[in-house]
Amino acid sequence: xxxxxxxxxxxxxxxxxxxxxxxxxxxxxTALYWYRQSLGQGPEFLIYFQGTGAADDSGLPNDRFxxxxxxxxxxxxxxxRTERGDSAVYLCASxxxxxxxxxxYFGPGTRLLVL
Amino acid sequence: DQxxxxxxxxxxxxxxxxxxxxxxxxxxxxxxxxxxxxxxxEGPTFLISISSIKDKNEDGRxxxxxxxxxxxxxLHxxPSQPGDSAVYFCAAxxGTDKLIFGTGTRxxxxx
Numbered sequence: 001x002x003x004x005x006x007x008x009x010x011x012x013x014x015x016x017x018x019x020x021x022x023x024x025x026x027x028x029x030t031a032l033y034w035y036r037q038s039l040g041q042g043p044e045f046l047i048y049f050q051g052t053g054a055a056d057d058s059g060l061p062n063d064r065f066x067x068x069x070x071x072x073x074x075x076x077x078x079x080x081r082t083e084r085g086d087s088a089v090y091l092c093a094s095x096x097x098x099x100x101x102x103x104x105y106f107g108p109g110t111r112l113l114v115l
Numbered sequence: 116d117q118x119x120x121x122x123x124x125x126x127x128x129x130x131x132x133x134x135x136x137x138x139x140x141x142x143x144x145x146x147x148x149x150x151x152x153x154x155x156x157e158g159p160t161f162l163i164s165i166s167s168i169k170d171k172n173e174d175g176r177x178x179x180x181x182x183x184x185x186x187x188x189x190l191h192x193x194p195s196q197p198g199d200s201a202v203y204f205c206a207a208x209x210g211t212d213k214l215i216f217g218t219g220t221r222x223x224x225x226x
Contacts, residue, residue: 004158031212042119042204042216043159056213091158098212100147101166106158 002026004107006092012113013082021077021110023092029105031098032075034067035091037109043091049075050098082114118142119207121217128224134192136220138205141186145207149214150179150190153202162203163190195224 005024035043045059049069069075093104128134146167151159165172178191205217
């Protein structure tokens with residue numbers, strides 16, 4: 001079946017603008033994760049959903065970042081008042097049920113550039 | 116504070132030889148460790164994992180070794196193939212879904 005998909009693949013915006021990044025997990029996967037990868041770094045955890053609820057949002061850097069998953073499938077990461085430091089690749093992953101030992105399958109990412 | 120460290124940014128190995136990628140961690144509460152592989156313009160792909168109750172896990176050409184006392188793990192690839200050329204990330208978890216990644220090691224396997 002299809003893997004995790006993310007749209008757009010690339011997004012260029014200006015400082016101060018609002019952006020939305022979308023993630024379509026693997027069909028039937030209840031757990032969904034957002035990570036951010038800056039240049040030269042490994043992926044950094046942002047938030048984890050189990051179903052519709054955020055089970056762990058400890059990685060969101062500040063209140064400009066917000067994510068939703070209203071129907072327990074597609075998720076949207078929203079960034080308000082973007083800053084140049086938000087430029088990174090935003091990765092989404094999903095797993096079957098969540099929990100330790102469950103493989104997280106990653107999408108190709110959205111490359112965000114804030115000018 | 117980098118809890119998971121990959122001190123070698125790159126590694127070059129001849130085809131057919133062994134590749135050894137290293138990873139160190141500082142958090143003694145980590146109980147699950149993983150290796151992911153990443154090709155350019157793609158998301159990371161799961162490779163192999165190990166629980167803290169084990170010291171070795173093997174899957175085909177890939178073996179992960181865990182030394183808890185040294186807080187060190189390594190990934191061995193034998194024999195190395197050109198298709199193994201990618202960036203390898205070590206990751207760790209403290210009993211939750213939240214993965215903490217290292218900065219990655221770029222492996223190049225040359226003919």
